[in-house]
Amino acid sequence: MSGSLVVVGTGPGKAELMTPATLAALAKATDLVGYGPYLARIPATRPDQRRHASDNRVELERARHALSLAAAGREVVVVSGGDPGVFAMAAAVFEAVETGDPAWRTLDIRVEPGVTAMLAAAAEVGAPLGGDFCAISLSDNLKAWATIERRLRAAAEADFVIALYNPASKARPHQLDHAFELLRAIKAGDTPVLFVRAAGTSEANMVTTTLATAEAARADMRTLVIVGSSTTRRIGRWVYTPRSGGGLS
């Protein structure tokens, strides 16, 4: 007999942005596995539910633990923030399946979508993702910085709106500065740049500035940075990208 594994995202933070499907999966679970602060967001449901909190940056280890529990017959939910498929735990779970016990391939595994950070950040300021856009993680824990630079350059040259995940951490204080520098060589100085901190929570905070004056020091681990396309604009207190998204002259 074997159990099941559901990978969920709690959304950006506020309980009202967690989907009912995710809440239902959480309520049914015998075991919750996740990074401590994400588990702390989840209201207690059943008294017999076990919580397995782990540190940040041990995604693969955490995924293997969750798969072992499911293989032992438990009903496991792996808890991410945001959407589990965007720079979060779903990919780590499938990496663990691919490299782990062959029996894990027959497990009942499911992913529940959620509201990822860039959607919550965009909603706070208007509609900056209104045209074509891309999402890039600035973390080079798992990929080469040269790859990140290549993608930033391509995104700027093709005039995408750019959402930057993981823009800064204590271990990586200079990468966002490097990214802004690279983008300034390609994009106009008056391109809107948004720093949205704690989007989708009661502490949400937004700063709208321009590429010419954007300072990396404004970002921390809870910040999502959005760099506009050539047509992204301010209108009153809002920022939006027309649906043409830079394609009309």
Place this chain on the structure above:
Amino acid sequence: MSGSLVVVGTGPGKAELMTPATLAALAKATDLVGYGPYLARIPATRPDQRRHASDNRVELERARHALSLAAAGREVVVVSGGDPGVFAMAAAVFEAVETGDPAWRTLDIRVEPGVTAMLAAAAEVGAPLGGDFCAISLSDNLKAWATIERRLRAAAEADFVIALYNPASKARPHQLDHAFELLRAIKAGDTPVLFVRAAGTSEANMVTTTLATAEAARADMRTLVIVGSSTTRRIGRWVYTPRSGGGLS
């Protein structure tokens, strides 16, 4: 006295993927404005609530109508599918504000984030958006096809995972073929290509194929197409992109 306007997304389709924040906004509204099929998804709430259904492709007109109602003191909710900020109504509302009655700039306008189609599609098949990715609408109703081609080329050359919104419609039957042709000249033929139809609904249907054999005829208006990066892979019945997302050799 003036009312308010909230732009929401119903998510991909299933009620369990609509956020409680969106449900609360819908319940409070005196007027719902949206494309008919999206309005039809919403359970009746208050008996005095008015519904203003409109056709597809009249986004700006619909946005102006909603803003007029709010300016007249109504509590208006504009209803999109998915997330309202991704190829949906939020950008149209701010376009209407920018080009419309200056009094509209002082209105109480808010956007509620939702689960956009690519997140629901990704969850159905595993974690194909596990690395850096971009979202491109193939509709050239509002932007030049040359712009779309330029973005497809840039995304392929920089090895992003690519989510294609609006891949096909009766009015535009050939664009997805053109897109595949362009991508084949840059990316490997064995790159996974996913056709996910009606993701996040009870009728969800997935086809996993490769770029070499992908046929545009598989897509219709309810399909989201995901083209993998160089590291996107199949593992059993799942498809995922490792978190390194093509950046590690």
